[in-house]
Amino acid sequence: MSDAPNKKEESLFRAPPLAEQERMIEALLFASAEPVSLSEMEARMPHGSDPAEALVLLRKRYEGRGVQVAKVGDAYAFRTAADLGFLMAREQVEQRKLSRAAIETLAIVAYHQPVTRAEIEEIRGVSVSRGTVDQLIELDWIKFGRRRMTPGRPVTYVVTTEFLDHFGLENARDLPGLKELREAGLLESRPPDGDPEEGPDGDRDKDTGDMFDDDAEAAIDDELLDDDDL
Amino acid sequence: MSDAPNKKEESLFRAPPLAEQERMIEALLFASAEPVSLSEMEARMPHGSDPAEALVLLRKRYEGRGVQVAKVGDAYAFRTAADLGFLMAREQVEQRKLSRAAIETLAIVAYHQPVTRAEIEEIRGVSVSRGTVDQLIELDWIKFGRRRMTPGRPVTYVVTTEFLDHFGLENARDLPGLKELREAGLLESRPPDGDPEEGPDGDRDKDTGDMFDDDAEAAIDDELLDDDDL
Amino acid sequence: MSEAGQPANTDDWDSVTARREAEALIVDVDGFEGPLDLLLTLSRTQKVDLRKISILALTEQYLAFIEQARQLRIELAADYLVMAAWLAFLKSKLLLPPEPGEEGPSGEDLAAHLAFQLERLAAMRDCAAKLMARDRLGRDRFVRGAPQAMTTNRKITYTAGLLDLMQAYARIRTKDDFRPYVMDREKILTMEEALDRLRNLVGYMGEWADLMSYLPDGWTTDPKARRSATAANFAAALELTKAGKVEIRQSDTFEPIQLRRKDT
Numbered sequence: 001m002s003d004a005p006n007k008k009e010e011s012l013f014r015a016p017p018l019a020e021q022e023r024m025i026e027a028l029l030f031a032s033a034e035p036v037s038l039s040e041m042e043a044r045m046p047h048g049s050d051p052a053e054a055l056v057l058l059r060k061r062y063e064g065r066g067v068q069v070a071k072v073g074d075a076y077a078f079r080t081a082a083d084l085g086f087l088m089a090r091e092q093v094e095q096r097k098l099s100r101a102a103i104e105t106l107a108i109v110a111y112h113q114p115v116t117r118a119e120i121e122e123i124r125g126v127s128v129s130r131g132t133v134d135q136l137i138e139l140d141w142i143k144f145g146r147r148r149m150t151p152g153r154p155v156t157y158v159v160t161t162e163f164l165d166h167f168g169l170e171n172a173r174d175l176p177g178l179k180e181l182r183e184a185g186l187l188e189s190r191p192p193d194g195d196p197e198e199g200p201d202g203d204r205d206k207d208t209g210d211m212f213d214d215d216a217e218a219a220i221d222d223e224l225l226d227d228d229d230l
Numbered sequence: 231m232s233d234a235p236n237k238k239e240e241s242l243f244r245a246p247p248l249a250e251q252e253r254m255i256e257a258l259l260f261a262s263a264e265p266v267s268l269s270e271m272e273a274r275m276p277h278g279s280d281p282a283e284a285l286v287l288l289r290k291r292y293e294g295r296g297v298q299v300a301k302v303g304d305a306y307a308f309r310t311a312a313d314l315g316f317l318m319a320r321e322q323v324e325q326r327k328l329s330r331a332a333i334e335t336l337a338i339v340a341y342h343q344p345v346t347r348a349e350i351e352e353i354r355g356v357s358v359s360r361g362t363v364d365q366l367i368e369l370d371w372i373k374f375g376r377r378r379m380t381p382g383r384p385v386t387y388v389v390t391t392e393f394l395d396h397f398g399l400e401n402a403r404d405l406p407g408l409k410e411l412r413e414a415g416l417l418e419s420r421p422p423d424g425d426p427e428e429g430p431d432g433d434r435d436k437d438t439g440d441m442f443d444d445d446a447e448a449a450i451d452d453e454l455l456d457d458d459d460l
Numbered sequence: 461m462s463e464a465g466q467p468a469n470t471d472d473w474d475s476v477t478a479r480r481e482a483e484a485l486i487v488d489v490d491g492f493e494g495p496l497d498l499l500l501t502l503s504r505t506q507k508v509d510l511r512k513i514s515i516l517a518l519t520e521q522y523l524a525f526i527e528q529a530r531q532l533r534i535e536l537a538a539d540y541l542v543m544a545a546w547l548a549f550l551k552s553k554l555l556l557p558p559e560p561g562e563e564g565p566s567g568e569d570l571a572a573h574l575a576f577q578l579e580r581l582a583a584m585r586d587c588a589a590k591l592m593a594r595d596r597l598g599r600d601r602f603v604r605g606a607p608q609a610m611t612t613n614r615k616i617t618y619t620a621g622l623l624d625l626m627q628a629y630a631r632i633r634t635k636d637d638f639r640p641y642v643m644d645r646e647k648i649l650t651m652e653e654a655l656d657r658l659r660n661l662v663g664y665m666g667e668w669a670d671l672m673s674y675l676p677d678g679w680t681t682d683p684k685a686r687r688s689a690t691a692a693n694f695a696a697a698l699e700l701t702k703a704g705k706v707e708i709r710q711s712d713t714f715e716p717i718q719l720r721r722k723d724t
Contacts, residue, residue: 024317026296027310030260031321031602044317066256080608084257087274090612098620100628106620107629124632139618167622168666176664181630261608274610300601310602312595321605323598331493337588353580355496356539396597406590416583421576 015048022054022061025076029058035075101132106141110163110172114145114156133157141166245278252284252291255306259288265305265395302395312398326369331362336371340393340405342417344375344386349419363387371396495543498522500578510579515571516554519547550574623664623673631677647685649676654692655699662705665721671697671708672716 015021024045028036041051055076059069062078070079080088098106105128108120120128136142145158159172169175246254254275258266271281285306289299292308300309310318328336335358338350350358366372375388389402399405415422492498502521503513526544529536553567565573595601661674671693672680679689697719700706710717 023294023296023311024314027314027602028296028317030297030308031310031318031605033321033605044319064253066253066258067260077606078260080257080261081253084254087254087258088261088608088610090274090610094614094616095619096616098618098624102618103620103624103628104632107625108632110625111629135618167620167625169622175629176626181626258610260604261610263603263607308604309597312600315595315600315602318602321598321602325596325599328592333588333592334493334584337584337591340591341584341587353577353584354493355499355577355581356494397591397594398596398601399594405587406594407587411583411587414583415576416580421572 015050016046018050018054018057021045021049021051022057024049025051025054025058029069029076029078032077035072035077037075040075099132101126101129102135105132106136106159106163109136109142109157110159110175113158113172114148115158116148116154116156118154120157245280246276248280248284248287251275251279251281252287254279255281255284255288259299259306259308262307265300265302265307265391267305270305300395300398301400303391303401305391307395309398328365329362331356331359332365335362336366336389336393339366339372339387340389340402341408341411343388343402344378345388346378346384346386348384350387352419495522495540496577496581498525498540499543499574500581503578510575510582513575513578515574516551518574519551519554522547523551621669621673622666623661623669626664627677647682647688649679649685649689649692651692651695651699654689654696658693658696658700659705662700662721665706665719668709668718668720670716671719674719 016024025041028041028044038051038055041055042049045051055069062069066081066084067078068081069076104124105120108123109115112119112123117128117133133142137144139162140160141163142157143160145156147153148156163169164171245251255271258271258274268281268285272279275281285299292299295311296314297308297310300307331354334354335350338353339345342349342353347358347363363372370390370392372387372393373390375386377383378386393399394401411417492501499518499522502525503510503518505521506513506517508514523544526536526540529540550567550570554571558566597603657676658674672690674693674697675686675689679685694717697706697708697717701708704722706719707722708717708719
């Protein structure tokens with residue numbers, strides 16, 4: 001009990017050893033929410049301390065370490081070494097299965113592009129939710145194509161290069177047609193009465209044909225700029 | 231775009247040098263106020279890193295420094311050295327005044343975990359008010375453990391990682407005086423047998439023994455995952 | 461092991477100091493955390509190791525305390541009275557010889573248990589004090605004052621293979637005239653049929669894909685059909701593997717079985 005005041009008094013006259021001061025600054029900088037100025041260090045440390053000198057040692061100690069003593073204005077703070085910033089952001093990839101609505105919509109865009117939402121709905125026989133289209137756009141698998149020159153100038157959808165990459169296709173035209181699908185056993189039911197040849201190169205040849213030429217691509221960009229429908 | 235997978239593949243084969251891994255852990259632990267688990271470190275560090283090994287180096291490096299690597303459960307954190315607390319008057323968090331009941335209940339949970347409310351009451355000889363347990367849960371110092379497989383399937387309480395962190399314990403086995411209490415038979419529910427042949431470590435060895443053995447510890451972790459009472 | 465059986469030593473209790481202490485206790489009765497706490501406090505007047513405490517003396521003290529409280533018309537919680545009743549019972553057990561053929565624990569056992577409870581409570585109090593005196597976070601040890609945000613960007617990637625795409629398209633295009641596969645033996649897919657079908661699909665198998673994704677449409681919902689189709693498909697997949705057409709793998713027991721085309 002009687003030791004404590006003595007000890008304190010002693011420290012009034014004898015500053016702690018420099019190595020001890022270095023430890024103190026280390027703890028102070030670590031625990032402080034704001035950068036700490038020299039005068040503040042001095043105010044907090046035992047009387048007679050020389051934070052400037054101890055700081056030199058501390059900065060040297062942290063040279064090349066994972067954190068560094070940085071000077072911020074006239075104050076000091078620990079900062080993550082610049083080359084290790086990548087550790088702070090972590091990417092976690094989660095795989096999910098695409099919903100049935102999304103995969104069907106995607107398939108229709110792939111086989112029928114450029115295709116309007118109304119057409120997608122007609123083919124699927126159910127309405128297509130905004131979310132489904134948005135999701136496919138966000139996935140970078142479909143994008144807006146040229147507006148259809150019909151009343152209302154509806155926007156069309158086409159597949160993207162990313163889509164082709166992902167599905168390992170050179171071109172959307174490489175997608176097997178219905179006949180091939182059937183031959184591959186992918187169609188379990190009897191052939192539909194419609195055109196057996198119908199496929200991506202079916203009767204929409206003209207529409208599809210110009211889909212991937214340069215003009216169309218350029219047009220798409222324009223579209224997005226003046227599209228007030230979004 | 232096409233670079234990324236290559237880069238990743240490369241890192242599959244070459245983990246960073248150990249010294250570099252140590253820097254990374256240093257940066258990670260400095261960045262976080264909460265303890266960082268080994269698995270979290272591993273997830274953030276380049277593939278093939280061995281944080282456990284690098285941590286040994288890091289802990290050694292900070293021995294006696296102003297900040298220290300503390301082990302908290304299976305996680306790690308930098309904490310300022312306890313002897314320098316006096317510098318941090320400004321950072322001091324006002325410690326919530328705990329009632330005697332709360333403090334005793336906390337100690338009982340820590341030393342007897344997993345422990346039921348009835349057991350706490352039996353030890354204190356008085357009923358435990360709802361508020362006491364709530365307060366400790368709110369402080370994040372205790373949590374629900376696995377239900378006891380006895381009639382009524384009562385819930386049990388165990389201490390948390392935050393508890394360990396707050397009181398500077400690596401794990402619950404490091405509680406002060408735990409060994410002595412066990413040897414004196416004071417962690418049991420009945421007095422040591424009077425039979426001089428048996429001694430305090432008599433036939434109830436098994437009961438006491440498993441209070442802190444690995445099975446029990448593992449059980450505590452499991453608990454949180456499947457406890458549907460929360 | 462305890463002195464419980466010995467006659468009560470009430471000398472201390474009669475002393476002026478002890479009386480004063482007891483009166484102070486009564487005034488403070490609200491401050492006690494139940495009868496055990498009160499007993500523990502009373503036991504301190506014996507100034508002996510808790511292990512050597514005289515339970516009988518303690519019992520006398522407690523009963524006297526309750527009696528005084530009653531005289532002073534201090535209302536005591538029921539627990540205190542229950543304890544008093546129990547201690548009175550204990551006292552009689554300690555003082556009277558056991559009745560022949562009596563069942564249950566002896567007075568000595570009960571006294572030993574009470575002594576144990578007191579010791580255990582005292583130990584816990586001790587531990588609590590030690591715990592609270594440790595170098596605590598936010599008081600003696602400090603966390604990083606300027607933590608940096610460590611983010612985890614949860615990136616969701618959607619998996620869909622070419623096969624899914626084509627199957628989806630086929631499903632839509634054939635919806636109108638779709639009818640379930642009808643066979644002689646309903647709900648039984650033969651291995652030959654599965655093999656024929658899989659052989660055709662091999663060309664489209666790129667990356668590893670779940671065997672189950674190759675089940676024919678219309679065979680996935682009905683449990684019986686699904687079981688048959690799964691078995692047939694699996695057997696067919698093994699055949700194709702044997703023939704060197706596909707590769708097959710399973711990461712663990714009960715994990716999905718995956719197939720991919722074997723590049724030659």
